[in-house]
Amino acid sequence: MDAVDHIPVTVLTGFLGSGKTTVLNHLLRQPEMGGVVAIINEFGEVALDHLLVESSEDRLALLDNGCICCSVREDLIETLDDLAARRAAGTIPPFHRVLVETTGLADPVPVLHTLMTAPDIVGRYRIDGVVATVDAVNGAHTLHAHAEAVRQVAVADRLLVTKTDLVSGDTLARLEARLVAINPVAALSQVSNGIVDPARVLDAGLFDPAARSADVVxxxxxxxxxxxxxxxxxxxxxxxxxxxxxxxxxxxxxxxxxxxxxxxxxxxxxxxxxxxxxxxxxxxxxxxxxxxxxxxxxxxxxxxxxxxxxxxxxxxxxxxxxxxxxxxxxxxxxxxxxxxxxxxxxxxxxxxxxxxxxxxx
The missing domain is CATH 3.30.1220.10 (CobW-like, C-terminal domain)
Known part of the structure; x- marks a missing residue:
């Protein structure tokens, strides 16, 4: 199977309270997202976030036994393997894309390493890109106080600045200047109430030579x-x-x-x-x-x-x-x-x- 025929995986990351679940809900309601499975990682003894996602259960997979950057990596591999096997067997509706939502505390780099190096995963899936949400209200504070938030921004291919309707233009401009300073090559979009065009999130073109020619410029x-x-x-x-x-x-x-x-x-x-x-x-x-x-x-x-x-x-x-x-x-x-x-x-x-x-x- 050629890399461009592998199932694309989009990693959705962002710090606690930055609006990942709101964005995910909006995306899953869009007609073009009908063949997407969402894998939701949670941290804590009681899993709650998946209950907030408005989607049928056959489109959700829950990882709830720890942070995705450590013990859950094996569970991520098992979940992706299981999804591919069930897809091939016809026991679940066919899907053409996977969204992985990390916890707000997660460093997304280990997730990317898993997707890039695990033999069974590399043979079936490909990384489409990393999307990071940044809270316009608390983003400046978060970037200063939490190394995880900085790394989420640094590895992103797409940045979604959320809650833009709650801040002044000057505050938004200062935050966006900081994001550009950390990661000047990520495409940046402003988002209110989680509403974003899927085209602004998906198909980052990391493996598609046709798309890549325009992207590299x-x-x-x-x-x-x-x-x-x-x-x-x-x-x-x-x-x-x-x-x-x-x-x-x-x-x-x-x-x-x-x-x-x-x-x-x-x-x-x-x-x-x-x-x-x-x-x-x-x-x-x-x-x-x-x-x-x-x-x-x-x-x-x-x-x-x-x-x-x-x-x-x-x-x-x-x-x-x-x-x-x-x-x-x-x-x-x-x-x-x-x-x-x-x-x-x-x-x-x-x-x-x-x-x-x-x-x-």
Whole structure:
């Protein structure tokens, strides 16, 4: 089965109270979502959230014995395996997509690792993308106080800013500037009462070469603008006295930057560099996206996508999405200086220092 024929899985994440269940309810009511199964993870002895989702039971699967980022990972694998088996046997209605809603306290990265590495899952499912909800009212406080919320934003492909009808335009603008500073390549949408077009959430194009050609252009144009016009923010709690807990998330430690490489890169050398970075800095490499001019195949660029130390197999595009045939790399990192990335590219990927450029918007 080709990757594009696998069942797409969308991970819906977001901190406590950010409106995930409201968004999920809206999505499941839309006609085009009729063939979607939702897997809801809960934390606590009594599972309640699934009772708030308005859907028939054959479209829901509940994981209720712990946080999805630890003990429930095996349950997620078993649930996805069971769904695929029942789908093949015809004992449940056919479905064409899965939505996984994480707990508000979950780091979504282990979920992505499970979907990217578990053999049975990789053979049947593919990651469509990560959607993170951010509460416009409490988002600034949450990002400052909780590291999990920062990581949810950092790994997202789509960001939904919820409860936008409850804040001023200035407050919303400050929050969105902070989100762009953390993750400049995620598409951002404003949401009120959970109402969002499914097209703004689904089909992120991570595995679809046809969709990817357009996406890679947007990734790097957006990243280039962020690099030239960085967003600086202070933790001033929207201009009021800050009463955050003492254990801050320091989302200012999360930064993004992009690199342009003027010369082709040999495939084996690039793979060696990826292995090195993943082994030594994988924990802090939150997201990585790249389109690479490989010396051995100059007319078919590679697109590489990674989360921490796990990378999707590179996919070749049919052709370059623009006249620009330089390699372009986008990093969302925690505490990794740009200079380290540049130095390792020179040492392990045999890239000359003069070929590494800072992009212009």
């Amino acid at each position: 947007r990734w790097f144009e957006t990243a280039a603008r962020a690099a030239v016009e960085p967003h600086h923010h202070a933790h001033d709690c929207e201009g009021t006295r800050c009463d955050h807990p003492v254990h801050h998330a320091h989302d200012s430690d999360v930064q993004s930057f992009s690199l342009v490489i003027d010369e082709p890169i040999h495939g084996e050398a690039f793979a060696r560099w990826l292995d090195y970075v993943a082994a030594l800095k994988g924990e802090d490499l939150l997201r990585f996206k790249a389109i690479v001019n490989v010396a051995e195949q100059p007319d078919a660029p590679l697109v590489v996508h990674g989360v921490q130390h796990v990378f999707h197999p590179p996919i070749s595009l049919a052709g370059w999405p623009s006249e620009d045939r330089r390699s372009r790399l986008v990093f969302i990192v925690r505490g990794i200086p740009r200079e380290i990335i540049e130095t390792t590219l020179c040492k392990f990927a045999a890239v000359s220092r003069t070929a590494i450029q800072r992009p212009a918007a």
